[in-house]
């Protein structure tokens with residue numbers, strides 16, 4: 001297990017250094033995007049209003065607070081931002097990577113075989129930020145640079161964040177086809193069968 | 208009978224403060240259990256994740272912010288004393304409290320209208336806040352639970368009706384299957400709530416009520432208490448760890464609630480609470496004095 005500190009945009013060489021189980025910290029541009037953003041880019045074919053080449057896409061729906069007054073240019077402060085379940089984006093993520101050139105996915109939980117293949121094809125990785133730790137994440141964001149597609153609502157819009165030493169991000173899919181969570185699931189399922197076998201006869205309350 | 212504006216104002220102010228506090232602080236029993244689990248999880252990412260969780264709760268407290276960006280769909284479980292003097296103003300006060308807390312906390316906008324598919328923008332929607340009513344005889348108090356039902360932790364939820372011969376083993380199997388699939392994304396360690404009854408909706412509702420019981424408490428029926436312990440031990444032997452990234456433990460506990468079943472059915476419901484189990488309970492007296500019993504020492 002190694003630890004890396006990268007500045008965005010990252011290069012293919014950076015991504016190739018990383019393997020599942022490593023921990024990375026990111027500095028630079030991170031943009032949020034979840035269900036609706038993936039739908040717009042992949043299914044509706046709209047161009048992403050944010051240049052994501054070499055950058056990070058963060059599966060997250062933040063709480064933002066508008067701090068600009070009436071008549072001023074819109075300015076927001078980040079209150080809370082944390083990862084949402086990445087698996088919801090499984091259907092669209094591989095194509096999203098191919099279309100936008102994003103290199104780092106940040107979310108929680110694992111992703112499936114389509115995304116794993118997408119990470120191989122596009123030299124990209126999926127990483128996990130500890131779930132529910134939204135104030136820690138918000139405090140690692142130095143600035144909210146703007147927002148696109150706000151018509152999708154606060155959680156679904158693309159928020160452009162400037163982050164510093166953002167992490168820990170645990171690498172769950174690498175660019176070599178490794179998938180930490182799928183590996184874990186195999187182990188969990190083996191232990192599950194054992195645990196259920198151990199319960200046999202102990203819950204026989206039917207008389 | 209018209210509502211009394213002053214009462215609605217007073218009650219909703221108190222309840223919204225209670226909600227804001229709950230959005231950034233875990234109940235005492237949950238904090239205690241997480242600290243115990245953190246001591247056990249000494250290896251790999253597990254320790255690192257527990258440390259970030261701990262730092263997060265401290266920051267949420269000092270910065271007065273919701274600890275998780277998903278502040279959930281607002282749900283209330285109200286046990287209303289038959290003699291509670293503000294029954295007529297209570298529903299309006301709860302709705303008003305949600306509006307106020309949404310701005311004050313601030314809470315994320317989470318109410319999406321079904322069919323019309325738009326976000327209402329203030330956490331008020333069709334049947335939202337969800338309110339579960341119980342009438343308590345010989346009491347003039349209100350016992351109110353507030354629960355923030357997040358998306359990730361609601362995903363493992365399910366209910367189904369088993370045939371009695373599938374037995375309690377069948378219930379355990381469904382719980383294990385769900386926890387090793389969806390449970391991994393529900394920000395473990397979870398509290399697992401199981402309802403057992405004669406039909407699906409009763410079992411489902413009881414499974415959520417089971418989550419309102421403190422972590423570490425047990426069902427009064429010794430067999431049910433045994434089943435709680437057996438399932439908890441079984442789940443822990445899987446070692447989902449914090450965030451589902453592996454560890455020595457899987458869950459904060461298992462709580463079961465039951466209602467009598469039909470001879471021909473064995474219905475089960477499952478609800479899960481993530482580690483950020485934002486459940487809060489308060490007792491409010493007719494003179495508006497209160498006991499915030501899930502978060503001792505908290506001042507509103």
Ligand code: SF4
Nearest residue numbers: 132275357359394481
């Ligand atoms: S499961 Fe709980 S802690 Fe995790 S993101 Fe959802 S509400 Fe937050």
